[in-house]
């Protein structure tokens with residue numbers, strides 16, 4: 001029998017039966033009229049019943065595939081509570097071990113994107129480009145990159161996150177600015193991008209709620225490090241903010257959650273492919289995260305350092321990371337075609353004052369004190385210093401970013417649970433970066449704290465994170481490779 005399906009408004013399927021077998025008793029529809037072999041009639045049947053959660057979990061556990069419909073239904077049911085956390089956790093673990101095909105990953109990403117609101121930025125002129133980082137230590141790039149790119153004319157809608165574990169978060173750094181608010185409504189967000197060209201806000205309950213729920217669950221069930229789940233998580237919230245294109249800074253190394261280049265490449269390809277399925281251009285830069293980026297670790301201090309970049313200063317690796325990502329954003333935004341011209345244009349914004357001016361407008365629009373952009377010393381840093389000294393003369397050969405990040409958490413700069421408050425004023429300043437020469441007793445790092453006695457354990461941790469060697473180590477390029485659509 002040949003069925004022709006057409007979805008109706010209520011999700012039920014209207015099924016046309018072009019050639020029903022003859023009613024053997026001649027009862028027809030009970031109206032006494034006989035229906036011939038070729039008579040057409042419409043019947044309404046209920047929406048398709050999906051296999052039960054245990055059946056779908058079992059299928060994935062055994063390496064089977066889920067259909068797009070099943071994935072969409074699953075995510076909808078998870079968000080409305082009809083699929084329990086324990087069932088989602090089991091499914092996440094099945095996906096962790098069995099993986100997903102590119103088609104399944106795309107279906108998961110779109111279902112997560114559509115679990116909430118997809119912001120409409122069509123009223124903003126230009127190609128909207130955002131940047132996302134998978135997280136690192138001392139990574140304050142968003143704070144200088146977003147205003148520099150927006151000052152070049154590319155609108156930057158940015159949904160940013162908070163620090164968790166050893167890595168910091170953009171929102172915590174911005175909230176070191178007195179009065180700064182990250183809880184913009186969608187309307188404010190859109191208006192700000194239209195008027196200023198850039199807005200940075202936190203993921204609200206409306207943006208990809210499936211990701212919010214699932215990320216928290218993965219965090220406590222050992223299912224974070226899964227390529228399809230990370231792809232869905234990162235892209236669903238970015239697609240929901242209304243972007244046209246995305247540059248992803250995929251951190252690799254001991255301070256990142258992707259520890260090897262092979263793993264990072266696999267994730268990069270999955271993200272680029274899934275972005276393409278959503279009709280978005282995505283470029284991924286694999287960048288090193290073995291040592292902290294820049295010299296500042298800790299919220300207010302990192303914000304200061306990012307603002308130095310807006311003034312044409314700042315540590316070399318931070319500037320390089322900002323320019324490499326920014327150049328890709330300008331290319332995707334259709335502003336420049338060549339890398340060198342894009343870089344020159346970004347540098348120009350730090351010379352002509354346009355990057356500072358744009359950040360001042362952004363800070364003011366989001367309730368903060370805009371004076372801190374021109375005068376970063378206004379940001380409050382803890383007063384007591386604890387200096388970590390070099391045990392011997394030589395060259396700094398490595399700094400374990402993860403350990404420095406964890407020392408920051410010990411001081412209160414980060415959190416171990418998502419409901420904790422952070423202390424914006426405490427920080428760690430890296431005095432000697434990899435490749436720099438030190439004499440015995442020279443400062444390797446300085447901790448800025450409220451109570452020097454309580455900082456002893458953190459200072460020991462920072463000291464142990466440094467390696468000093470007799471030969472100058474090679475400093476590898478920050479950008480390992482670029483993977484484009």
Ligand code: URA
Nearest residue numbers: 134224229230233234
């Ligand atoms: N960052 C995210 O947003 N999601 C992940 O799953 C991992 C890193």
